[in-house]
Amino acid sequence: MQAPIVYKFLTYPYQLLSNYAESRWAAGQPATSTEAIIASNCPNTATTTTGIARAASRTSLILNINVSVRLGFVNAIAAFLHLSSDYEPEEVVPRLFLGSAVSHVAIRLSWIPSQYTCEVTGYRVYYGEIGAEVWEAVEVPGGDSDGVTVFGLEVSTTYGFQLRTITLVEGERPEFDEVTVTTLEAPECPPMYERGTDDNCYYFARNTTTWEQARGFCQGVEDGDLAIIDNQVTLDYIVSKTMGGDWWIGAYDQATEGRWRWVDCMDFNDFSTSNWASGQPSGNAGEDCGQLLPNGQFNDWPCERPVQYICQIVFKEFEREEASPTNLAAAVASYTSVEVTWDPSPYNCDVTGYQVWVSDNSTAPWSTWWRVEVAVCTK
Numbered sequence: 001m002q003a004p005i006v007y008k009f010l011t012y013p014y015q016l017l018s019n020y021a022e023s024r025w026a027a028g029q030p031a032t033s034t035e036a037i038i039a040s041n042c043p044n045t046a047t048t049t050t051g052i053a054r055a056a057s058r059t060s061l062i063l064n065i066n067v068s069v070r071l072g073f074v075n076a077i078a079a080f081l082h083l084s085s086d087y088e089p090e091e092v093v094p095r096l097f098l099g100s101a102v103s104h105v106a107i108r109l110s111w112i113p114s115q116y117t118c119e120v121t122g123y124r125v126y127y128g129e130i131g132a133e134v135w136e137a138v139e140v141p142g143g144d145s146d147g148v149t150v151f152g153l154e155v156s157t158t159y160g161f162q163l164r165t166i167t168l169v170e171g172e173r174p175e176f177d178e179v180t181v182t183t184l185e186a187p188e189c190p191p192m193y194e195r196g197t198d199d200n201c202y203y204f205a206r207n208t209t210t211w212e213q214a215r216g217f218c219q220g221v222e223d224g225d226l227a228i229i230d231n232q233v234t235l236d237y238i239v240s241k242t243m244g245g246d247w248w249i250g251a252y253d254q255a256t257e258g259r260w261r262w263v264d265c266m267d268f269n270d271f272s273t274s275n276w277a278s279g280q281p282s283g284n285a286g287e288d289c290g291q292l293l294p295n296g297q298f299n300d301w302p303c304e305r306p307v308q309y310i311c312q313i314v315f316k317e318f319e320r321e322e323a324s325p326t327n328l329a330a331a332v333a334s335y336t337s338v339e340v341t342w343d344p345s346p347y348n349c350d351v352t353g354y355q356v357w358v359s360d361n362s363t364a365p366w367s368t369w370w371r372v373e374v375a376v377c378t379k
Helices: 211-218 232-242 270-274
Strands: 005-010 033-038 047-055 061-070 073-083 095-101 107-112 120-129 136-141 147-150 158-167 171-182 201-209 224-226 247-252 289-292 298-301 307-313 326-332 338-343 353-358 370-375
Touching: 095 158, 095 171, 107 158, 107 171, 120 147, 136 147, 201 211, 201 232, 211 224, 211 247, 211 307, 224 247, 232 289, 232 307
Parallel strands: 247 307
Antiparallel strands: 005 033, 047 061, 061 073, 095 107, 107 147, 120 136, 120 158, 158 171, 201 307, 224 307, 247 289, 289 298, 326 338, 353 370
């Protein structure tokens, strides 16, 4: 007969308790160990036993260890952790789900996260036109997230939105809140701009200049920037207007080599990624700006080359000043050095580095301060 197999399980506190909490343990608790003895008297049969450790407190911790033995070998060991809570599962759902149109192509959604967000890993927003059979989804990471802006919508169109909670253990919960919002009428285009078939406003500049100078000209108009081409409707319209030639567009990977983003800080979507010309982007040195070729495909090109350019009224989720870092702090690191830290903005697609200005006299004029360059470029 095979000798019994003995498994010993040790439990340790996950979190330090206060003196008061320590004094509230029941007699003999907390259990520091428990043993589960498994005897296999018949080699050809399976025997299952369970060892249980309990922490007797206001919140009970139950650890079930299930062990199966067959032919003298351990087939499986499974541990299940159950933690009772002071709230019901549905109480992790956020409250006050609201939506408002911020432009003719974007709607801002907001909600109040539940106070019980320890198990919440994020949210999922489903949306679609009223009556549509298929809805799209937007992932919003973080249990404390309280909103998201949905872009790329149709002008003067009513959309339905559903907000669902994603938890660590259960995944998407069945409860949801919903709201209906209609996008705004398309605004008038600025002088020299024309409305495209995608309801955006465009200006096609026939003069040639560098990518940076072209972008500066486009930004001279409120909400203006180099054009974003992330869907077939926009591409077809622009190609019909350019009638050949090369054109600067609002794509670049200057901040991080190989990570192509648009001027609104959005990464290339599937459509944009599939629209590169054959062998592009080549990644050659200095080819960090995107251009539109005569055939309607994208190409990476040196930013200082003179090329025609396309401006577009681009509605962004952030203001330009929001790209600045926050929480600037300094601490003495040694007798001769100071460590300066800050939090970079999430809207830093245009940021290739920082300048730290230093002076030993805070009242001295700026012309007497000295500068330290901090590059974040990953080329």
